[in-house]
Amino acid sequence: MNERIYRVLEFNKIIDRLIDKADTSLGKTLAKQTKPKTDLETVLNLQAETDQAVQVLRLNQTLPFGGISDIRPSVKRAEIGGILSAAECLQVQSTLYGTKNIKRFMDQMEEPEAPLIRALTEELEPLSPLEREIKSCIDEHGHVMDAASDALRQIRSKIRTSESRIRERLEALTRTKSNMLSDAIVTIRNDRYVLPVKQEYRQAIGGIVHDQSASGQTLFMEPQAVVDVNNQLSEAKAKEQIEIEKILKELSLKIAEEHVALRHNIDVLSALDLIFARGKLSQAMHAAMPKMNDRGFIEMKQARHPLLTDEEVVANDITLGEDYHAIVITGPNTGGKTVTLKLVGLLTLMAQSGLQVPAQDGCELAVFEDVFADIGDEQSIEQSLSTFSSHMTNIVDILAHINDKTLVLFDELGAGTDPQEGAALAMAILDEVVKKQARVIATTHYPELKAYGYNRDGVINASVEFNVETLRPTYRLLIGVPGRSNAFDISRRLGLDESLILAAKELIGTDTKSVDHMIASLDTARRQAEDDYLKAEAYVEEAAELKRDLERKWQEFEQERDRLLEKAEQKAEKAVEKARAEAEAVVQTIREMKSQHELKEHEWIEARKLFDEAKPSLTKKQQKQVDKKVKDETLEVGDDVHLVTLNQNGTIVEKISNKEFQVQVGMMKMKVKKNQLEKLQPKKETVTRPVATVKNKGSDTKPELDLRGERYEDALQQLEKYIDDALLQGYPRVTIIHGKGTGALRKGVQEFAKRHRHIKSATAGSAQEGGSGVTIFEFK
Template sequence: MNQKVLQTLEYDKIKQQISVYLVTPRGRQLLDQLAPSADETVIRTALARTKDALDIWRLKTDFPLPKLSDIRPQLKRLKIGAVLNGKELAAITKVLRAAGRIQRFFAQLTEEEVELQSLDQLAQQLETLPQLTKTLLRSLESDGHVTDDASTKLAAIRRSIRQTELHLRSQLNSLIRGKNAKYLSEPVITIRDERYVIPVKQEYRTRFGGVVHDQSASGQTLFIEPAVVVELNNRLREHQANEREEIQRILRELSAALAPYITEIAENYRLLGEFDFASAKARYAQQLRATEPRISQKNQLYLRQAWHPLLDQQQAVRNDIMLGQDYQTIVITGPNTGGKTITLKTLGLIQLMGQSGLFIPAYEGSRLGIFAEIFADIGDEQSIEQSLSTFSSHMTNIVSILKDSNHQSLVLLDELGAGTDPQEGAALAIAILDALAASGAEVVATTHYPELKAYAFERPATINASMEFNSQTLEPTYRLLVGVPGQSNAFEISQRLGLPLKIVAAARSLTTQQDQDLNQMIQDLVQKRQQAEEEKIQLQQHLDEAAKLHQELSQNFDQFNQQREQMLQQAKTKANELVDQATEKADKIISQLRQLRLTAGQGVKEDQLISAKTKLDQLHQPVTLPHNRILRRAKLAQQLQVGDDVMVKPYEQAGVLLEKTGKHQWEVQLGSLKMRIDEANLEKVKLPTQTGKARSSFKSASQVHVSPTLDLRGERYEAAMTKVDRYLDAALLAGYESVTIVHGKGTGALRSGITKYLQQNRRVKSFKAAPPNAGGSGATIVELK
């Protein structure tokens, strides 16, 4: 497809609207490469993937595809034997995990008998590598941090680091408290050169001995490592070096484990991009309310109530457009600002979208062709640099179009022959349309020349069209009228502007009645043709539904007959078994009666006969079985309802159901918190009632063992921020109204980060620095909601 038509019809704006729904670099790359295709197989495959993704969005409202990074550079480094860092390995892990999720997602769709055409086959091509993925997930966090579970040695080293740091802090705390506080600028512990130090006043630099690592900007404070902790700092640095060495060893092993699967991982990355691209096309179709087009191999176009995709859906006027079946060329005439140009662009852009595998902004049942080329000469492209006038610019484009057009071309011409003498321009326009018709191309052209109305009426496979004009408001309605040539509406406009009725009537009498009747007849025929087309589409839909229903009924009937035969055979077998058992028991009873007659010598007594009759009656089996009411009541008792007491399993907390917020999701009151919990994590319980006391769904602080103070001194920034987030969750669950976070003064970076975090946290009511006797600016008191 030539690039000029893509630019003229603003094809890139469609791609820009799709791009907002993409979450992977590969998906964006596929969108950049998106272009109309003339291969029917390619088009049908792309449309099938769009339909599959749209069906999934309608059924599930979710597509389990996270945001991914471009892992191709990492794979290239793996290929040459490089060792990847934690973040690079985490990015690959995310791809492997996403591949597993997508495969499980489509397996579930298969179990639910969701019919798909293409995407399920793509999902089968994914290589999930479950064991390797499990190892990576156990060893790495999402940000690339190596976890303690990566190796037992790493876990032991980190335990040693924590113990050494605890001992270090204990030693330094004993130095900064009590009488020694007067020798310090402030009683805090900080870090310089990755060693724990204390801020000592300049005049007391020899008081604690040790090593000076830094000084303040004023020179009044020295950051000294006291002699008593030098050995502990050395030990800590040794543990930290061992930690780095062990982490590097783990990264080396993980990189080596991934190396044999570079091809599979690269293929997963490519396939995930395909899913992302199909999902983005589906979400765009959903937002646009677009439909799947049918493909006509004979290039017979029929757009039902189509509108331009870049216009506001609420205001865009919808038009029916037919081309290629009853006529090959449409000539649209009429005044300016009537909507002729936007109609051309709508037709061209929708055709480009369909050949790109996108759903189109038109009603269901619309048909598109497959054109090898679409040409468009639209707009004024005069050029000062090339000394081209409007007419010259149009002619340059038309010369190129005439050279390359054939029976597989769609040609859109705006203001054909404009920019020159009207008589010569009309003659040129007629000659150009004849040449295009001879080439077999399908053509839609707009013009002002009245001569082309007669041309469209006389030439075979050619029809007039115009844009509707409201004679009451003197404004265009932007509706396309196929079969009706454009009119100047001079009579209506003149009458509305006050021209005497006699003059208007006289002018009307000068126009031939035959022309008016012919226009009306053509308009009626076109309307009937469109009505027949609509009825054909509706009948085809009913026929398809009836055929599908007949097929389902046939399958169900066959299945019913098979089940009936099986049940009859089973019933006969069971009946024969019962008859055999009853016959055996009856024979025994008869034998007993005979024995009684022989042994008694006289007649059998009445009570003996009654006893035998009772035994025979007991051989009768009941036909119906009673309903199991106990099981039904037990099942009903376990169903969740608003107001029920439940146990939230992940938190081991009791709560109360407020309302059902989804198919399998409930809003639960946990103390002062309201949370949305999945139904699988809820268990119905009965809590003991307490007279005169409000029911609480939280354990006490002593039960959950949450301290009201979090000490972050000596912690690294990232680890400290993670602990703050987890600690506030625990404090809220423990029911605390306020907590204290001790972060120290030091460089101020940690305090600044915590302040910014608390400002953005919706669970924090307020916060302030602690009183001077409780740490001052080295601690923050947080009020919780």
């Protein structure tokens, strides 16, 4: 793409707006380099990225680019063996922190899908160990912390001790020798603590003079009493600098080891910032994603020039490249012809750069290898070229490079010379461009070119509308309608005598052949429009009939659906009744078995199997309907729910958001997404009846549980399962061995006992049983 076109079509102003939308210096640098691409696949990918960014922004979301900066110079210095400053290391840490935030944001974002943006963020490497290493050494202000190394901690401790001793001695002197001092303060000169001593008391104080006031009446002296301690302080500070340099050197080496990943992160972060900058610019311009093709076809719907204000801009429909490859726009000056020309060229450049265009959805643009334009007054005094010569020089260069993959824009083609010769040249130039199958839009004043559009295949006339009533242009483009002179109408409205207007009309010469062609063409167009209108009416009637047919079938479908649902409910009710009867029979069988003898393990399993077989079965479709009904219900605090992923039941204790809840599962609390929860229906209150305890003689459950050495969460899960087994076994009391340790596990065991409805008491064991290292549960 030739560089001149960016200035002519003011593409650089669009890039300036894009740069303003970027959040980081990385994105701004990349935005400044934005140029139109000439490969269809690349352009489609850029447009898809921008559209996905717009979808994210539409949901009031955006990537958190805070803390990210261009660390490439620092990484390069580290790579070649340089030692980075603490501030540079902090920039690396901050950028890695920002990288981690972006990855976390995309992981938590459920909608929209945004696969291209997600794919980019997956390439980011947070390098958490390196980030933590830098953070442990350098604070948020860019200072190396005492904790960076043991040696630095000791050195700084010595520095603080020395400074404290020096201040104590100097402050004592300020109290005892205040009359000898200009001011009773301790200050610093040449990194050494000094006192402001009056000139006449120099000998009385004694020590080293480091500075004096402008008048010479005050000497800044280091008393002899603190010279040795000041020397020790200076040595310690020198050691501090050596140790700091050692720490920074180690950090620089670690940064150098990750230079490939760090550079790749910067490249990805730059690309992400640019993508979202394009999305933000699209929102600001109320733009839409265009379809793209490589056939040279352009169809703009209500396209608006992006550099005009809402009050100035007029939306236009423009089609080019299918039935015709050239548009010749005629009409008065200041009518909007040049704006229309620039609109087509500018939107083409924007689309090929991955930017959405200010137009209605459904517009389509082409990917061109080159866009050429001859617009405006290119006269060059320095080169001694006239306006016509300058234009022709530019046009000659354009004609040498055009093909079927180029878009050409001519403003006032052939202007600046004799009208007859200029018109002839304009037609010859247009013939050459059309012959090479380039797409071309040209504006002109020449009336001869109005006939040209009717005498050439692949060429169509257009004009900008002019309101004779208001004597102002409307800036609306009319495709297929040639521009006509409004001089007589305007003169009449301005009060020119009618006889003069008639006389002027008599003096006009007409090209009969051209007029005949034009009239014939207009008649053909009129008849085509009438035929299209009749076809449109037929389509409307057909669509109305189709709508009525669909409404009738939909009503029949709803009736059939209701009938099937009623039938399914009846069938389900019968299945439940049958299951209830079978369950009653199973209960009776168990009672009879219990009255005869104690249940064996295999008898108990058989009884459980009978219960399972009594459960009514649902089809997969019915089960999905049940699941959907449960999922569609509103979840609130206190609701009992089932965790699908863990296959556990719990209770909602906190509503974090509409999509996330905190759930209590046993002893644990966890954050769970709504789509992973199923609301459990509340149990109906029933009369509690005494049930005989069923002993399971085949079980190997012991009367004690040893939880020592277990993790807290794992220990409580084991405890919950053990209590269930112990209750089934029929133990009256059990011993829980948790050890003494920090006391956290003991406290957790006792808290568990308070919440369990079957545990009567929980007491510490006796000295012989293990004392506070065990807890005895008594069951109700």
